[in-house]
Amino acid sequence: MLTFDYPHRKAFDAAKAHARAEFPKESCGLIIDGEYVPCTNAAEDPTKDFFIAPQEMQRYLSSNIEMIVHSHPGGPYFPSKADMEGQARSAVPWAIIVLDAERIADTPVIWGTEVPLLPILGRPFVHGVADCYSLVRDTFRLGKDKLAEQGIEWPYEPIDLYDLPRDDNWWTLGDNFYVDHYAKQGFREIPMEEARPGDAFLIKIRSSICNHAGVLIGGDQIIHHLPMRMSRREPAGIWGRAAEMWLRYEGNA
DSSP states (O other), rough: TTSOOOOOOOHHHHHHHHHHHTTTTEEEEETTEEHHHOOOOOSSSSSOOOOOOHHHHTTTTTSSSSEEEEETTOOOOOHHHHHHHHHHHHTTEEEEEESSSSBSSSEEEEEEETSOOOOOOSOOOOOOTBSSHHHHHHHHHHHHHHHTTOOOOOOOOOOOOEEEOOOOTTGGTTTTTHHHHHTTTTEEOOGGGOOOOOOOEEEEEESSSSSEEEEEEEETEEOOOOTTTEEEEEEEHHHHHHHEEEEEEOOOO
């Protein structure tokens, strides 16, 4: 994902060549045992979507499929909600190659539960891959010992939260992502004055609904990830006062 030393560089060189050959259509293929295998895009409109026909996928189901790769001609440099849903169904990592008529991104966007996590602090922002929800989820996934290695004081052992597919700018599309899902994830609302390390907060940023989240850590600090910024640690005061809701994880009964 993003800036880590991603695997299969030779395979991605082949995937990039395939993406260029198929432009302006979306290319698609598989990485199997470290080699890129191009597939036919059978989507109804291959300039806007990709689909690998079941009869073609059937040929590879007994193989070691390590990754599903497709291109985004003209962008965006992040997965769509449909991409995130497809990755979750496939249970293998996905990658996106972004290109236009002249240029092609050096580094693919790679995501999936099996992909190594970036450090919590200093991540570049990529919707659906390294955004504010990803930061909250990954903080809980890592737990106190792994976070301590990154200089972050955290009270919980590793906790798996759901990976929730989401549209970019979901708060402008009638989706109340955080409010609709926090209770299902095992959180309950608490008063601000009861907040302690390990609690999460929700904020409205130029929105009528809560569209940003972060977590309180030790040392009276928060960590969060805003668009067009690196993920960061900041003093809790101003963010705590701006929070619309404070949430505590208590697990699912």
